[in-house]
Amino acid sequence: MSITLLDGGMGQELVLRSGDQPTGLWATQILLEKPELVRGVHDDYFAAGAQIATTNTYAILRDRLARHGIEDQFAALHQAACKIACAARDAYGSGQVAGSLGPCGWSYRPDMAPPADEAAAIYAEIAALHAPYVDLFICETMASVDQARGAVLGAQTTGKPVWLAISVQDDDGTKLRSGEAVTDILPLVQTLKPAALLLNCSIPEALSQALPLLVGHGIPVGGYANGFTKIVSEFTHPNATVAALEKRTDLDPAAYADFADSWVAQGASIIGGCCEVGPAHIAELARRLQGV
Numbered sequence: 001m002s003i004t005l006l007d008g009g010m011g012q013e014l015v016l017r018s019g020d021q022p023t024g025l026w027a028t029q030i031l032l033e034k035p036e037l038v039r040g041v042h043d044d045y046f047a048a049g050a051q052i053a054t055t056n057t058y059a060i061l062r063d064r065l066a067r068h069g070i071e072d073q074f075a076a077l078h079q080a081a082c083k084i085a086c087a088a089r090d091a092y093g094s095g096q097v098a099g100s101l102g103p104c105g106w107s108y109r110p111d112m113a114p115p116a117d118e119a120a121a122i123y124a125e126i127a128a129l130h131a132p133y134v135d136l137f138i139c140e141t142m143a144s145v146d147q148a149r150g151a152v153l154g155a156q157t158t159g160k161p162v163w164l165a166i167s168v169q170d171d172d173g174t175k176l177r178s179g180e181a182v183t184d185i186l187p188l189v190q191t192l193k194p195a196a197l198l199l200n201c202s203i204p205e206a207l208s209q210a211l212p213l214l215v216g217h218g219i220p221v222g223g224y225a226n227g228f229t230k231i232v233s234e235f236t237h238p239n240a241t242v243a244a245l246e247k248r249t250d251l252d253p254a255a256y257a258d259f260a261d262s263w264v265a266q267g268a269s270i271i272g273g274c275c276e277v278g279p280a281h282i283a284e285l286a287r288r289l290q291g292v
Contacts, residue, residue, distance in 0.1 A: 003270070004270045005272060005285060006052050007282060008050075008273030008277040008281055009273055010054065013041050013278050014030040014056075015242060017041070021243070026241070031056055039084050045282055046092040047092070048283040050286075052096050053088055053089055053097050054085070055081045055100050055130070057082070057099060057102070060077045061104055065077075098137065098163070099126075099127070099133070099134035099155075100137075101127070101138065102140055103140070103141050103151075104150075108167065109237075114150070119153075120153035123139070123150065124155075126154070135161075137158075137160060137161070139165060139194075143178055144178035144180060145176070145185055149188055153192065163195055163197075165198040168206050170203045171230070172209070183213050183214075186217055195219075198221065199222075201224075205259075207259070208262060211267070222263070222268045222271055224277070226273075226277065227273075229246045232246075251276070253280045253283070260285055260289065264289065271285060272285075
């Protein structure tokens with residue numbers, strides 16, 4: 001089986017490299033103040049063996065920017081992030097760029113997201129900004145069926161491939177963070193037909209539980225886990241920063257690649273990393289999965 005290798009996390013890598021205290025704007029803060037760091041992360045992931053650069057646009061949503069008084073920079077920030085990712089791809093000489101569409105409201109809080117029809121319009125606006133630059137879209141960390149529906153519908157308005165990435169509970173990978181069964185996503189997949197179905201931003205153990213439930217349904221599946229101990233309640237409100245989250249100490253590149261090996265054995269064909277999974281992890285994945 002041919003494995004497509006994604007990049008790793010962007011936000012936590014930028015926090016690490018900047019040396020600054022994280023803010024509620026997270027990775028967007030670095031894009032505003034130190035865009036060269038964003039380019040450096042993309043460059044390092046390509047050098048490590050990643051085939052896809054995911055744009056640093058996960059948190060560039062009007063509601064998030066409005067909280068910080070910079071909603072007027074919405075379009076410019078999206079375009080800047082897309083151009084940086086494309087420049088890194090072009091400099092490397094190969095690869096693709098995926099436009100990241102993050103969850104409205106707040107991560108892991110589908111109850112804060114607008115209904116699917118309203119969300120679709122929000123994501124369609126972003127997709128139109130990305131379309132001149134990206135090869136595909138990844139709707140990331142979607143935590144309920146309705147949240148996923150809105151993102152996919154909006155992203156599909158451009159006609160470019162759309163990958164759907166859903167997030168499951170850390171202590172029970174058979175459930176979305178909404179409490180719905182992870183298999184409840186399958187009717188939506190069969191109806192809207194995204195080009196791939198992924199699991200993301202949950203601990204690796206949870207992905208290992210969820211993946212077997214999603215394979216064999218006529219769509220490529222994959223996963224990219226995070227390196228947090230768990231998503232704590234202190235991070236589930238819009239004023240939180242990533243300082244509330246704790247990095248695992250037992251997930252070095254070899255340990256993460258062991259999980260990835262098991263996901264491939266379960267049927268995954270798209271592998272990468274999320275928060276706290278960096279270039280060294282991707283390099284080990286490339287060595288094992290692609291012989292790089």
